Amino acid sequence: MRLILLGPPGAGKGTQAERIVASFGIPQLSTGDLLREAVELSTKTGLHAKEIMQRGDLVPDELVVAVVADRLDQVDVANGFVLDGFPRTLAQAEALDKELYQRSLRLDAVLELKVDESVLVDRVKTRAEQMAARGEPVRSDDTPEVCERRLDVYRAQTRPVIE
Numbered sequence: 001m002r003l004i005l006l007g008p009p010g011a012g013k014g015t016q017a018e019r020i021v022a023s024f025g026i027p028q029l030s031t032g033d034l035l036r037e038a039v040e041l042s043t044k045t046g047l048h049a050k051e052i053m054q055r056g057d058l059v060p061d062e063l064v065v066a067v068v069a070d071r072l073d074q075v076d077v078a079n080g081f082v083l084d085g086f087p088r089t090l091a092q093a094e095a096l097d098k099e100l101y102q103r104s105l106r107l108d109a110v111l112e113l114k115v116d117e118s119v120l121v122d123r124v125k126t127r128a129e130q131m132a133a134r135g136e137p138v139r140s141d142d143t144p145e146v147c148e149r150r151l152d153v154y155r156a157q158t159r160p161v162i163e
């Protein structure tokens, strides 16, 4: 099963991806998680991505596509995957087409999560509060200001991917 989850920040892509992972036994490929890991490890990609992510902007397509292409070559994706947070631009969608074609892979479905935009910023705020209450590190881009920016970026760059 090869799936893509699309939707604005705070829509619950991560939560739904976890359920799909549990039901189908396929890994979640979250570009946000992969990039946060790269930032944590201070890799070249991470160093490049850090400030961009803190602003709520998109990391350049070439970097993200390279991260996903690498991940597609790992053994655990042989039976499928659920892509979470990718593609986020038309260029990424086109690049993904190529990467899949080169590996003779096809997608089974693209799921779009639709959530009333007026509740999204509040949901991100709640997520940050719940993570803090559990003693987990809070994402530095889970502030209301950065979330607004991430929503603007979603409307401008990711929504056209759905069309």
Ligand code: AMP
Binding pocket: 009, 031, 032, 033, 035, 052, 053, 054, 056, 057, 058, 059, 060, 064, 084, 085, 086, 087, 088, 089, 092, 141, 150
């Ligand atoms: P997420 O965890 O999906 O909300 O992603 C967190 C941040 O990582 C985003 O705000 C972007 O800065 C960056 N990011 C994640 N996925 C992508 C992507 N497909 N293209 C560009 N930037 C991304």
